[in-house]
Amino acid sequence: MAADHIVKTFDEDLTQMINMIAEMGGLAESQLAEAVMALVRRDEGLAARVIDHDERQDELEEDIEAQVIRLLALRQPMALDLRTVVAALKIAAELERIGDYAKNVAKRSLTLMQTQPVGNAANTIMRMGSIAGDMIHNVIDAYLNKDIVKADEVRARDQDVDQLHTGLFRELLTYMMEDPRNITACTHLLFVAKNIERIGDHATNIAESVHYLVAGERNERERSKQDLSSSTVINVWDKS
Amino acid sequence: MTDSLANDIRLRRRYQAERRFRIYGITATASGLLFLGVMLVSILIIGHSAFRQSFIKLDVTFDPEVLQIGDKTDEESLRYAHFQGLIRVALREKFPEVTDRRELRELYALVSRGAADVLCEILIDDPGLMGQRHTYWLPASDDMDLFVKGEIKSSAPEIERQLSDRQIEWAERLTSDGLVDLRFNTAFFTTGDSREPELAGIWGAVKGSFYTLLVTLALSFPTGILAAIYLQEFAPKNPVTDLIEVNINNLAAVPSIVFGLLGLAVFLNFFHMPRSAPLVGGVVLALMTLPVIIIAARAALLAVPPSIREAALAVGATPMQTVFHHVAPLALPGMLTGAIIGMARALGETAPLLMIGMVAFIADIPQGVTDPATVLPVQIFLWADSPERAFMSKMAAGIMVLLGFLIAMNLIAVVLRHRFEQKW
Amino acid sequence: MSQALKHSLSTEHRAKVQARGVNVYYGDKKALSGIGLDIPEHQVSALIGPSGCGKSTFLRCLNRMNDIIEGCRVEGAITIDGADIYAKDQDVVQLRARVGMVFQKPNPFPKSIYENVAYGPRIHGLAPGRKELDDLVRDSLERAGLMGEVHDRLDHPGTSLSGGQQQRLCIARAIAVKPELILMDEPCSALDPIATAKIEELIDELRTRFTIVIVTHSMQQAARVSQRTAFFHMGELVETGSTEQIFTNPKDDRTQAYITGRIG
Numbered sequence A: 001m002a003a004d005h006i007v008k009t010f011d012e013d014l015t016q017m018i019n020m021i022a023e024m025g026g027l028a029e030s031q032l033a034e035a036v037m038a039l040v041r042r043d044e045g046l047a048a049r050v051i052d053h054d055e056r057q058d059e060l061e062e063d064i065e066a067q068v069i070r071l072l073a074l075r076q077p078m079a080l081d082l083r084t085v086v087a088a089l090k091i092a093a094e095l096e097r098i099g100d101y102a103k104n105v106a107k108r109s110l111t112l113m114q115t116q117p118v119g120n121a122a123n124t125i126m127r128m129g130s131i132a133g134d135m136i137h138n139v140i141d142a143y144l145n146k147d148i149v150k151a152d153e154v155r156a157r158d159q160d161v162d163q164l165h166t167g168l169f170r171e172l173l174t175y176m177m178e179d180p181r182n183i184t185a186c187t188h189l190l191f192v193a194k195n196i197e198r199i200g201d202h203a204t205n206i207a208e209s210v211h212y213l214v215a216g217e218r219n220e221r222e223r224s225k226q227d228l229s230s231s232t233v234i235n236v237w238d239k240s
Numbered sequence B: 001m002t003d004s005l006a007n008d009i010r011l012r013r014r015y016q017a018e019r020r021f022r023i024y025g026i027t028a029t030a031s032g033l034l035f036l037g038v039m040l041v042s043i044l045i046i047g048h049s050a051f052r053q054s055f056i057k058l059d060v061t062f063d064p065e066v067l068q069i070g071d072k073t074d075e076e077s078l079r080y081a082h083f084q085g086l087i088r089v090a091l092r093e094k095f096p097e098v099t100d101r102r103e104l105r106e107l108y109a110l111v112s113r114g115a116a117d118v119l120c121e122i123l124i125d126d127p128g129l130m131g132q133r134h135t136y137w138l139p140a141s142d143d144m145d146l147f148v149k150g151e152i153k154s155s156a157p158e159i160e161r162q163l164s165d166r167q168i169e170w171a172e173r174l175t176s177d178g179l180v181d182l183r184f185n186t187a188f189f190t191t192g193d194s195r196e197p198e199l200a201g202i203w204g205a206v207k208g209s210f211y212t213l214l215v216t217l218a219l220s221f222p223t224g225i226l227a228a229i230y231l232q233e234f235a236p237k238n239p240v241t242d243l244i245e246v247n248i249n250n251l252a253a254v255p256s257i258v259f260g261l262l263g264l265a266v267f268l269n270f271f272h273m274p275r276s277a278p279l280v281g282g283v284v285l286a287l288m289t290l291p292v293i294i295i296a297a298r299a300a301l302l303a304v305p306p307s308i309r310e311a312a313l314a315v316g317a318t319p320m321q322t323v324f325h326h327v328a329p330l331a332l333p334g335m336l337t338g339a340i341i342g343m344a345r346a347l348g349e350t351a352p353l354l355m356i357g358m359v360a361f362i363a364d365i366p367q368g369v370t371d372p373a374t375v376l377p378v379q380i381f382l383w384a385d386s387p388e389r390a391f392m393s394k395m396a397a398g399i400m401v402l403l404g405f406l407i408a409m410n411l412i413a414v415v416l417r418h419r420f421e422q423k424w
Numbered sequence C: 001m002s003q004a005l006k007h008s009l010s011t012e013h014r015a016k017v018q019a020r021g022v023n024v025y026y027g028d029k030k031a032l033s034g035i036g037l038d039i040p041e042h043q044v045s046a047l048i049g050p051s052g053c054g055k056s057t058f059l060r061c062l063n064r065m066n067d068i069i070e071g072c073r074v075e076g077a078i079t080i081d082g083a084d085i086y087a088k089d090q091d092v093v094q095l096r097a098r099v100g101m102v103f104q105k106p107n108p109f110p111k112s113i114y115e116n117v118a119y120g121p122r123i124h125g126l127a128p129g130r131k132e133l134d135d136l137v138r139d140s141l142e143r144a145g146l147m148g149e150v151h152d153r154l155d156h157p158g159t160s161l162s163g164g165q166q167q168r169l170c171i172a173r174a175i176a177v178k179p180e181l182i183l184m185d186e187p188c189s190a191l192d193p194i195a196t197a198k199i200e201e202l203i204d205e206l207r208t209r210f211t212i213v214i215v216t217h218s219m220q221q222a223a224r225v226s227q228r229t230a231f232f233h234m235g236e237l238v239e240t241g242s243t244e245q246i247f248t249n250p251k252d253d254r255t256q257a258y259i260t261g262r263i264g
Helices: A008-041 A044-075 A079-112 A121-145 A148-178 A180-215 B002-051 B075-079 B083-094 B101-108 B114-125 B142-148 B165-176 B186-190 B203-234 B239-251 B256-270 B278-302 B306-314 B319-347 B351-355 B376-385 B391-422 C003-008 C055-061 C092-098 C113-124 C130-143 C163-176 C193-206 C219-225 C243-248 C253-259
Strands: B052-061 B133-139 B180-184 C015-026 C029-040 C044-048 C072-080 C099-102 C181-185 C211-215 C228-233 C236-242
Touching: A008 A044, A008 A079, A008 A121, A008 A180, A044 A079, A079 A121, A079 A180, A079 C243, A079 C253, A121 A148, A121 A180, A148 A180, B002 B052, B002 B391, B052 B083, B052 B142, B075 B114, B083 B101, B083 B114, B101 B165, B114 B133, B142 B165, B165 B180, B203 B239, B203 B278, B203 B319, B203 B376, B203 B391, B239 B278, B256 B278, B256 B351, B278 B319, B278 B351, B306 B319, B306 C099, B306 C163, B319 B391, B319 C113, B376 B391, C015 C055, C015 C211, C029 C055, C029 C211, C029 C228, C044 C055, C044 C219, C055 C181, C055 C211, C055 C228, C092 C099, C099 C163, C113 C130, C113 C163, C130 C163, C163 C181, C163 C193, C193 C211, C193 C219, C211 C219, C219 C243, C228 C243, C228 C253, C236 C243, C236 C253, C243 C253
Parallel strands: C029 C236, C044 C211, C044 C228, C099 C181, C181 C211
Antiparallel strands: B052 B133, B052 B180, C015 C029, C015 C072, C228 C236
């Protein structure tokens, strides 16, 4: 930020709000990482912890929302301050959704522990998870440092997640066609992959918020969609 | 602990200082009021007797022989008739035992010389009275008047009083016969100055003051107001206007006699305007009052908030419309106050008028601004300067009239102010 | 952004006032330097900036109220509808009839409400008869949103009204002269929030007939009432743009710092 406000408590309020965002971001990142780890390692305890941690995430979101309302009412922020405050509200909501998805991944990992592992889907999921985790990490960094370049990079990386998701989607469909006993596991894995893909989308939304926050304008181009799973068809008859 | 104690002491001291200050203030105000009261009371004590005049009841026969006019009854001859004789005849009838010439002169001195004029006016009004006998109340002389009012005591040694033992005896006889009466002195308010205290009146001076102030007001008010408006609202700020401003302020402090000298040199010696006239007095006083009015009017204009000027200018009023529609009306009450202060000063002014001859003895009542006249403060000064004791009370009465004049002027100003202020 | 919203914020308004290279000096002190600003017709333009930044000075250039200040000199060109208002043949009185002004402190004349409004039309001869003048006064009061409150006491002194009513009376007085442009110099700074809101609503209504320029210390007010905002700082015009842009995404750091409360 250019300089400190004349009213010092305004700066304090803003810093407090930004710190809460940072905490939420860190929590979301570790939740995702742990959920994926629980899935890959079939670690029940870890999964349970992720599910527990979601409560803290919800709490933080409520706190940030309260802080935003307070700032809007009492400080009437303008320009950069206004964008900071509004961005915080949006980012908190996105991070809360990310937390929910991570929790869902953890839940499904508990279910998946009761099934046979399917191919090397877990590996792909891990790669997706690590990219999505990086995205969260970088976008929060970009937010804290008002780094528009980093934010735009995050936005670009969503493609990788989408591509991995599309690939995994095909793979899992193939597994299910090969052996109907895989259907339970594969369905859950599909949802897990979808969740991580959504996390990527949310991280991208955050990146766009950061972009607006810093530049004062929205990203111009429509971002290229690499998630083709919605139009993926595997023709059974081709195989035979 | 000690801190709060010190605080208590300090607080108490502050309140004590506050109380002391109030006591000083009340003392100052009270002593001022006391002096004012002493002054007013002493003036009242000295002056109240001037409002009453003793009259002696005499039976007068309008005898053409005594009047020494033969059979002529026209006004011109009546004016020169010997009315004094009528009074002497009447007095001799009252006191037949007095025959000695010196005693007779003392007897005649009990009645005012103005009594003859009174009889003259009566006969001129109604010539049909010729040869008839009537009873009239005629003014007593100043010494007789003082005796009746108790200011000459019979107990004092004869040498120290203006009345001889014989005169006191006659006066007491007249009093016990019910032939002496104290009445309201209407002459004081209707006549001009006179050498005889019992005949001297204030009316000439009142009219003189009135005419003088009329001239002063007519000259200084419009001039002063216009000058103030120009200087305050229109004049550019430059060394010339600065110089004018400084000079106006200095003029207000110039001793008034200097204006009198100016009047003498310019209006009398150069322009040959009539001497002793209210016109010249008014012009001189106008010059003296002008700076006061200008300064007061400028202060009044300055006190009008600039927002009013802006408001008027912003709706498209010209500077002149702004001043005459909005600023001047708002400043008018203040201007009137300034004018009244200036007029009050002019009313009380003596020194400049001495220089232009308004100090002369003038018995006639002025009928216009060019007639010789005197003004109230000069009249008071003249009476205070006179040797006759009876003028003492006249002087005090004159002061009362002057104060009354002043109060009337202020009342008019208050009413005018009120009217103008109510418009808003 | 929806199409309708875009349309209402469009700057496709003719420039009513154009200032080019305006410098103003008070004696030796330069109060404004090189101001170039367009004021669009039928819009509210807000001039904001810290105290002493020259925004009021600029406002007072537009009806030449600076003329009455000793030692004030204006350079550059200011045109209204293309005509230079500082031209030699421009009559100041006529100009002020075209450009009304409302001041910071409500300053009704100490006369009746009726007289306050009637004064301008009377000196400009806008109403030939008693009836026309009556209609004009009533219409102006109506338009200033004051008629309902004062219709039964037009003969009461204008100074007996409340602060907000006085200010609306001053607006009625200004619009009675049928100006094209209305200048407002912090018109609400002496008013409570309710009175302020009424004035702001009034400003928004008046926009359809008049072009309005308002100087305000309250950025919230500028944001609420104006379509265009110009930010002045230290005698310079730092930034001008649509109000929305200035308050959400100012381009200049000084504007940013001022509206977010970082410089006095």
